Amino acid sequence: xxxxxxxxxxxDNVDTDVIIPARYLNKSDEEWLASHCMEDIDSEFVNKVKAxxxxxxxxxxxxxxxxEHAPIAIKASGISCVIxxxxxxxxxxxxINIGLAILECDEAANEINGGxxxxxxxxxxxxxxxxxxxxxxxxxxxxxxxxxxxxxxxMNNISx
Amino acid sequence: MSMTMTQKILASHAGLESVCAGQLIEAKLDLVLGNxxxxxxxxNEMNKFGKTSVFDKTRIALVMDHFTPNKDIQSxxxxxxxxxxxxxxxxxxxxxxxxxxxxxxxxPEKGIVTCGDCVIGADSHTCTYGALGAFSTGVxxxxxxxxxxxxxxxxxxxxxxxxxxTGEKRKYVSGKDVILxxxxxxxxxxxxxKSLEFCGDxxxxxSMDDRLCICNMAIECGAKNGxxxxxxxxxxxxxxxxxxxxxxxxxxxxxxxxxxxEINLSELKSTVAFPHLPENTKTIDEVGEIxxxxxxxxxxxxxxxxxxxxxxxxxxxxxxxxNVRAIIIPATQKIYLDCIKEGLTEIFVEAGCVxxxxxCGPCLGGHMGILAKGERAVSTSNRNFVGRMGHVESEIYLxxxxxxxxxxxxxYVSDPAKL
Numbered sequence: 362x363x364x365x366x367x368x369x370x371x372x373d374n375v376d377t378d379v380i381i382p383a384r385y386l387n388k389s390d391e392e393w394l395a396s397h398c399m400e401d402i403d404s405e406f407v408n409k410v411k412a413x414x415x416x417x418x419x420x421x422x423x424x425x426x427x428x429e430h431a432p433i434a435i436k437a438s439g440i441s442c443v444i445x446x447x448x449x450x451x452x453x454x455x456x457i458n459i460g461l462a463i464l465e466c467d468e469a470a471n472e473i474n475g476g477x478x479x480x481x482x483x484x485x486x487x488x489x490x491x492x493x494x495x496x497x498x499x500x501x502x503x504x505x506x507x508x509x510x511x512x513x514x515x516m517n518n519i520s521x
Numbered sequence: 522m523s524m525t526m527t528q529k530i531l532a533s534h535a536g537l538e539s540v541c542a543g544q545l546i547e548a549k550l551d552l553v554l555g556n557x558x559x560x561x562x563x564x565n566e567m568n569k570f571g572k573t574s575v576f577d578k579t580r581i582a583l584v585m586d587h588f589t590p591n592k593d594i595q596s597x598x599x600x601x602x603x604x605x606x607x608x609x610x611x612x613x614x615x616x617x618x619x620x621x622x623x624x625x626x627x628x629p630e631k632g633i634v635t636c637g638d639c640v641i642g643a644d645s646h647t648c649t650y651g652a653l654g655a656f657s658t659g660v661x662x663x664x665x666x667x668x669x670x671x672x673x674x675x676x677x678x679x680x681x682x683x684x685x686x687t688g689e690k691r692k693y694v695s696g697k698d699v700i701l702x703x704x705x706x707x708x709x710x711x712x713x714x715k716s717l718e719f720c721g722d723x724x725x726x727x728s729m730d731d732r733l734c735i736c737n738m739a740i741e742c743g744a745k746n747g748x749x750x751x752x753x754x755x756x757x758x759x760x761x762x763x764x765x766x767x768x769x770x771x772x773x774x775x776x777x778x779x780x781x782x783e784i785n786l787s788e789l790k791s792t793v794a795f796p797h798l799p800e801n802t803k804t805i806d807e808v809g810e811i812x813x814x815x816x817x818x819x820x821x822x823x824x825x826x827x828x829x830x831x832x833x834x835x836x837x838x839x840x841x842x843x844n845v846r847a848i849i850i851p852a853t854q855k856i857y858l859d860c861i862k863e864g865l866t867e868i869f870v871e872a873g874c875v876x877x878x879x880x881c882g883p884c885l886g887g888h889m890g891i892l893a894k895g896e897r898a899v900s901t902s903n904r905n906f907v908g909r910m911g912h913v914e915s916e917i918y919l920x921x922x923x924x925x926x927x928x929x930x931x932x933y934v935s936d937p938a939k940l
Binding site for chain 1: 566571572595642660661666740798886909913
């Protein structure tokens, strides 16, 4: 499986309150959440993002609240993959559980710029920045996570 | 093989002799928690997969605390959905307006969580119960749904940071100052994926309310959980309260830690986290002149009885500064009632504060005290992210109840010792 798209770049400690502010948590449908995604950190994000685009951020992405609404909002906005130096642990779990692809790669997170065209190969963990011509290798998912993802998320996994 | 306290609890709940950091395990859960924001998403997931029943109706807690009493039609619909789910499944620990409290104050108070438990909650501050010597951690709604169905969850066994506490804290220094100091020292991702295991001679000088506050904010430095050893203070708290038999676990003396952090409680000063991260800490003497518009004393971090008593001691006979709104939120119905019985509510109202029914409300910018553009608040809650309490251009200063109460009186971020 591969993803290819334009990069939206963010910094350190992007928290779940800016990914989806609590004032929008009274509803949990995907379209609603997507329409307010990243609103408090980049109010133009929802107008710029296209299906397949890639989000790149630095350390501790998704810190804060356990709201699953955060990865749901990102996925529903069209983002195909989030690459970060590190993820906050609850966000990491939630992203896997709902089937949002995420990759930890410090070098890629530091060097890839906003607006770059990037391709990600999930089978190999190779991240290619088409704009700069550089490639990076992310840690592949451990087996148990691959199982959850290949079964289509945690609920599918336990429903088998 | 030697294990940390967290690892021992996880091994026992996974039915294993021992576990090591990095190992993947499936553990039995003593309790699965959800609130009015996260439970509807979990219930929808269950419905989507045709799962209609829960593993044990006595081991699920559903607490309607975030947007309650309901702030709008959508929140009312969410609570209605959870209420109907709880009724249909005969959930024992369902708490709604009238008997509810803020989940992480309510569950320990009612003895629903206890020493040695393994708990997941669809709320990031579920790590609070580590104060009782339990392993508890925040998860999302899908994990909650899976936990409600199976009574199990998968975990990657964490490594740990050992936090050695020594000495005795000074007057007006509280658990909040201990945890803000620690987060300032190691950063908001300083304990990412790890346990924070507290120990040392200083532990005996911390009350249960201090410990609950400290563990509550373990997530604010990225930790999977925070945990205290069980001692006389813990047992005094759980005895006569715990609804289930408890079990005491201890870290091995030769347990391995990634890092050791030492904190001498007697050297700590009141500490304030400046916008917009909990790691942006300054001691109260470094704060400078910060004019404020609002004070919030409450939340799962600092809405407990000791917090109320500290605030009342400072506010007694004084008035809230002109143009400052002071909002006091006892975290549970019991604390609310005890505030009335002890005369604290009268002190608050006489001082010009409002006293709210239990709710998470303003802490996450839900309701009951939203900030306008450019406004500043001193809050005893746990997060000061951009827009957390309202407008993206508002600011939150995190502090103890003592600092918050002193600031309410002066209208500036203030040292309670100098009032």
